[in-house]
Amino acid sequence: MHDPVTEIDPVIDPRWDAFVENHPFGWLSHLSGWKRALETSFNHLRGHYIALIRGGAIDAALPIYEVKSRITGRRLVSIPFATLSDPLVGTCEDGAALFQAALDLAKELGADAVEVRTLLSGDLIRDERFGMTPFFKHHRIELDAPLEGISRRFHRSCVRQRIARAKASGIEVAEGETEKDLQDFYGLYLGSRKKLGLPPQPYHFLEALWKTFPRERISLLMARKDREPIGGLMLFRFKSRVSAEFAVYNDGFLNVSPLHGLFWEAIQRAHREGYKTFDFGRTAPTNQTLMDFKNRWGTTVVDIPHFYFPKSLCEKKSAKNGSLTHAIVREVCKAAPRPLFVGLGNILYRHRS
Numbered sequence: 001m002h003d004p005v006t007e008i009d010p011v012i013d014p015r016w017d018a019f020v021e022n023h024p025f026g027w028l029s030h031l032s033g034w035k036r037a038l039e040t041s042f043n044h045l046r047g048h049y050i051a052l053i054r055g056g057a058i059d060a061a062l063p064i065y066e067v068k069s070r071i072t073g074r075r076l077v078s079i080p081f082a083t084l085s086d087p088l089v090g091t092c093e094d095g096a097a098l099f100q101a102a103l104d105l106a107k108e109l110g111a112d113a114v115e116v117r118t119l120l121s122g123d124l125i126r127d128e129r130f131g132m133t134p135f136f137k138h139h140r141i142e143l144d145a146p147l148e149g150i151s152r153r154f155h156r157s158c159v160r161q162r163i164a165r166a167k168a169s170g171i172e173v174a175e176g177e178t179e180k181d182l183q184d185f186y187g188l189y190l191g192s193r194k195k196l197g198l199p200p201q202p203y204h205f206l207e208a209l210w211k212t213f214p215r216e217r218i219s220l221l222m223a224r225k226d227r228e229p230i231g232g233l234m235l236f237r238f239k240s241r242v243s244a245e246f247a248v249y250n251d252g253f254l255n256v257s258p259l260h261g262l263f264w265e266a267i268q269r270a271h272r273e274g275y276k277t278f279d280f281g282r283t284a285p286t287n288q289t290l291m292d293f294k295n296r297w298g299t300t301v302v303d304i305p306h307f308y309f310p311k312s313l314c315e316k317k318s319a320k321n322g323s324l325t326h327a328i329v330r331e332v333c334k335a336a337p338r339p340l341f342v343g344l345g346n347i348l349y350r351h352r353s
Helices: 015-022 032-041 092-109 147-152 156-168 179-196 203-212 251-256 258-272 288-295 313-320 324-335 338-348
Strands: 005-008 045-054 057-069 073-078 114-117 131-142 172-176 218-225 228-238 241-249 277-283 300-309
Touching: 005 092, 015 057, 032 045, 032 203, 045 092, 057 092, 057 114, 073 092, 092 114, 131 288, 131 313, 147 258, 156 258, 172 179, 172 258, 179 203, 179 218, 179 228, 179 241, 179 251, 179 324, 179 338, 218 258, 228 251, 228 258, 241 251, 241 258, 251 258, 258 277, 277 288, 300 313, 324 338
Parallel strands: 073 114, 241 277
Antiparallel strands: 005 045, 045 057, 057 073, 114 300, 131 277, 131 300, 172 218, 218 228, 228 241
């Protein structure tokens, strides 16, 4: 007899957030607040939380979202706009049951693709109908040594000297506390994304996250020089992990190394507060500049496996990042005036996940 698989609503089910808190793979994006923020911000996303219930308790689960787009079609994705979004499973059998439920849901909704993003749970997924690609990389440092020992692992000239430069330059680093701080952060974010030729996530999504989660979960660390914002980190905190999810800066102040000062301050705070791991977030290996930046902090680098149904999507996803369409979007983003650039991000993110 198979264990019952059912769909629950984490926003109203009091068992959900406690289950996420206690599961070894649980992360901030699994919490009910993420669902509220996503569905408040994007009308093309709808969350389905598939769960195995045993003895009245949630024993395993797969949060997965229906993504509807006239351009990219209808698909299921676990979990949109989240760096870490493992299926919350403990055995291969539980993973198999939840993946089957996801395929059944895809058929019911008329979705032609399923994508499941993992970091820690990849070994528990053995469904041969899914292909796997480890395109993205994940960087982290363990905070299990004194700060002096951690900093000795940093590259001498590319990190330690830049931290010293940031300190000597008179940069002020402080927590962002108001919506004005969030707006300042977003202004820097737009500049960083435009320089890279990447469309920006809409402000209303970051605002929804900011308003949904308390500051001990999502916070801003801002760098200012002469009161002008010149850099910022958006930090996620959950259980033993701190993750720098967004890092932004004013290109005109690179000579005073605001990002190095911010990251070092964030690492010191995480260490002082008793966290075990500091994440540098997800990186595409094609972004060599960002890969080099993160590697120089003495990080451990691992793959982020993504599982796709049908398997043929693996090759398409790998090729997509180097496609002509992506190249055109990058050039348009770089050239567009800021209002058009913001509007382009709002449009494109209606079709992204």
